[in-house]
Amino acid sequence: MPVKVPDSLPASAILRGENIFVMSETRAEAQNIRPLKLLILNLMPNKIETETQLLRLLGNSPLQVDVELLRIHNRPxxxxxxxxxxxFYRDFEQVRGNNYDGLIITGAPLGDxxxxxxxxxxxIRAIIDWSQQHATSVLFLCWAAHAAFYHLYGIxxxxxxxxISGVFQHRRVHEHVPLLRGFDDEFWVPHSRYAQVxxxxxxxxxxxxxxxxxxxxxxxxxxxxxxxxLFVTGHPEYTRTTLQDEYRRDLAAxxxxxxxxxYYPEDDPTRPPRASWHAHGALLFSNxxxxxxxxxxxxxxxDMAGMTPWE
Incomplete structure (x- = not known):
């Protein structure tokens, strides 16, 4: 099943070109099905790039997903x-009264x-607090994970x-956990940040x-x-060239x-980078x-009020 997005969202054409099943609003309205309703709070500067990265992973699921995009403010x-x-974006006041199956809060370039x-x-604090009653599950990415650790637990x-910039080897700490089903014992993940917990x-x-x-x-x-x-401190959504784009941006600055x-073969930035995390990223979002x-x-x-997952 596909991810449902607005007909004219730029990510639609990109993902269709990659043979990822994206359903238009027009076609979805003709189907009698209860799709999952996901809200994405996009804090990254290049909204379109991040939308496409996340929708690419969400579109890999057999479930139909209805995505709404949220911004933190309405400044240009x-x-x-x-x-x-x-x-394509809504303000928090427009969604405050809604419930969602899932919420994703992205990272942000605020590391220092x-x-x-x-x-x-x-x-951010208000949305995190709201999410605990209005979303079945919340996925915090990178900076958002650190922000949630601090706000919810004082860490x-x-x-x-x-x-820390590059692709690093990771290992499972627990085996029999639904989120890790199908994972190898060791796998690779991109990271790009100044801070750590x-x-x-x-x-x-x-x-x-x-x-x-x-x-x-x-x-x-x-x-x-x-x-x-769910707190994810890395960037499983990154494309093959995202780290290269960041590296070249910093050089140009x-x-x-x-x-x-x-990341690069033999750490040579003149050679095309290699992607070693895409399978893991798709499996993580699917699980x-x-x-x-x-x-x-x-x-x-x-019926979400008072519900505790896994009861």
């Missing part, structure tokens, strides 16, 4: 046309700021001596369980005790970034949609 975006934002210094920190992150602190917290980790990147997959919140680790959203959500979203 420097990297996305205003017409696009106004046509304290959370209280973020201009929209109050809005602070720390700045690394140097940015202590692995020991996460493991010591009684309300959290670390499912996968890396010697270099630390905790990667973490769930809360009710499996309602006069910075001296390190070559992303385990989340199936086991943590579809298998747990009520048929009538109005």
């Amino acid at each position: 975006s420097k990297h996305t046309p205003c017409d696009h934002m106004n046509a 700021l304290e959370f209280e210094e973020v201009a929209y920190w109050d809005e 602070k992150r720390y700045l690394r001596e140097e940015k 202590s692995l020991d602190q996460l493991k010591a917290h009684g309300d959290l369980k670390v499912l996968a980790e890396s010697d270099v990147a630390g905790a990667y997959l973490v769930v809360d005790q009710n499996n309602r919140n 006069g910075l001296t970034p390190q070559v992303p680790n385990h 989340w949609l199936n086991y943590y959203v579809y298998q747990q959500t009520p048929f009538d979203l109005n």
Whole structure:
């Protein structure tokens, strides 16, 4: 089954070109089916790129998914046309009264700021609090995962001596967990961030369980005790060239970034990069949609109040 998106969303044409089944609103309206309703809070500067990355993974599921896009504020975006934002994005007040099967909150390029210094920190806190009653499952990506650790559990992150950038090997900590079904014992994940949360602190917290980790990147997959919140500290949604685009952007800005680790053949940035994480990323999103959203959500979203997943 496909992911349902607005007919004119730029990601639609891109994904159809990749032979990913994307259903238009027009066709979906003719079907008598209860699709999963997902909300994506997109905090990344290039909205269209991030939309496409996430929809690519969501479209890999056999479930029909109805996606809505949410913005954190209505100020003009420097990297996305205003017409696009106004046509496809909703403000929080427009969705506050709704319930959703799932919510995804993306990362944000705010790695060196304290959370209280973020201009929209109050809005982020409000949406996280709202999500605990209005979404069956919440998937926090990268910066959003760190923000949620801090807001929900008081766990602070720390700045690394140097940015972690590249593709790193990870291992499963638990085997018989629905989210990890089909995973290899070891797998690769892209990371691109300045901050990190202590692995020991996460493991010591009684309300959290670390499912996968890396010697270099630390905790990667973490769930809360009710499996309602999933924290993903890396970027399984990245395309093959995303790290290269970031590296070249920093070079063009006069910075001296390190070559992303385990990304270019023989660490040579003049050669085409290799993607070693796409299968894992697709499986992660498929397992989340199936086991943590579809298998747990009520048929009538109005019945969500007071529901605890896995009861």
